[in-house]
Amino acid sequence: MIENVVIITPCFNENTTVISFLKSVENVIKNLSQNFEVVVVDDCSSDHTLSLLKEFKFTASNAKLTILELKFNVGHQAAIYQGLLYSSELDSDKFIIMDSDGEDDPKAIEDLVKFQDFDIVNVARGRRKESLSFQTSYYIYRFIFKIITGKILNFGNFCMIKKKVLKTSCYTGFIHFAAHLSKQKVSSTSIVYNRLKRIDGKSKMNMTSLVHHAFKSFVEYAEELLMVFLRVFMLIIVSFFGFIGIVLYKKFFTEEAILGWASTMTVSLFTTALICIGFFVIGILLLNMISQKNQSKREIFNKLSEKND
The missing domain is CATH 1.20.58 (Methane Monooxygenase Hydroxylase; Chain G, domain 1)
Incomplete structure (x- = not known):
């Protein structure tokens, strides 16, 4: 029996970036033996993202595209949650969550789908193509996080989870997905991939959003x-x-x-x-x-x- 894998990716005002992302994903999964359903969660984009998604079509026979249009903007983490809610009823036991801006390397998908014995497989971050001040602030945040929680948070949203973890996430909810996963008492491992540069070159993560993101991770460890x-x-x-x-x-x-x-x-x-x-x-x-x-x-x-x- 051919294995089914679901890829969940949120997007907001990505325009052609999300199309380039989908093409790069297709270039990887077309050579794999699994069937893939790519669930794009459009977070009520106000540009042409949604119309471009409607026009896009995979050419690979083992790839299917599903578009979820959120009724109002809820933010990145809540968009992931909506993707998990939809995917919880799909016939699959492997769910890959990744961002659609191109920073998460699609080549990691080939490694992720090989894992069978772990409930969570995180893609730990290697080198980041960010400014020195941003990287310094990010490492300070990780250090404080480790002091308070005792956990090393060296990964983001990019991961593969089994269905029981997805069901748990849907039941409990979260406001910071990576921190939420770090709390789960299940078998987990990680692989390392460098963060790529955004496809359009304009990162949406600045110092203010990093601080907000950090606060949300601490809430998961309230x-x-x-x-x-x-x-x-x-x-x-x-x-x-x-x-x-x-x-x-x-x-x-x-x-x-x-x-x-x-x-x-x-x-x-x-x-x-x-x-x-x-x-x-x-x-x-x-x-x-x-x-x-x-x-x-x-x-x-x-x-x-x-x-x-």
């Missing part, structure tokens, strides 16, 4: 962040009562003068403790809200076409 605040709170409380004990001991049991900055230090410790416990309580409430929101996820796409030769 419980771990809350535990950091809780540990800091406990440390401050212990320090607070220890400091109070020293002050009271000196006042009632010794002739030593109480340090002039003692009251300031005591108030500062108490205030910091209140801030930490406040973050902890607010975090718990937000986690509950996120959990309830995830349970209400719905499909918001129209399936426009399904084409093959």
Whole structure:
């Protein structure tokens, strides 16, 4: 029996870039033995992307194109989620997620489909063709992420997942797909491919979007962040009562003068403790809200076409 593989790729205002991407994917998959359904999730593009997609047609006999038009713009990560929702009902156990701007090397598909015994196969990033300042900021972000979570996030959206992982992602939801995958308690491995230059040469990822992207990855580890605040709170409380004990001991049991900055230090410790416990309580409430929101996820796409030769 011929194996079916689904490729999910979100796009927004890519114009001819997405067409070039689809052609490069076809050049790889036409030589493979599997059947491929490429699911392009158009995130309510405002340019000619959608009309170009409607005109495009694979020539390879083992490739089929499906276009999902989102009813409104939801952003890159939510577009991936909509692609997963649609694909969850397809007859396949291998799902490849990749970006449509050309930075994810389609040649990796040939290696990804060979894996059988892993639930997640990430494509770790090799060299990046970005500015020095962007690369420096990105490595700082990865370092902070490792300190807080204990995980090394050296991959992005480009990966292959099995259906049980896809089902889990559809049920729980996510706002940062890579961080979400790094939390899954399943068998995983990775391969390394260098990031290519965008087909049109204009990267949509700048310093501001990198910061936003980083914040979203930390939200996926909200419980771990809350535990950091809780540990800091406990440390401050212990320090607070220890400091109070020293002050009271000196006042009632010794002739030593109480340090002039003692009251300031005591108030500062108490205030910091209140801030930490406040973050902890607010975090718990937000986690509950996120959990309830995830349970209400719905499909918001129209399936426009399904084409093959």
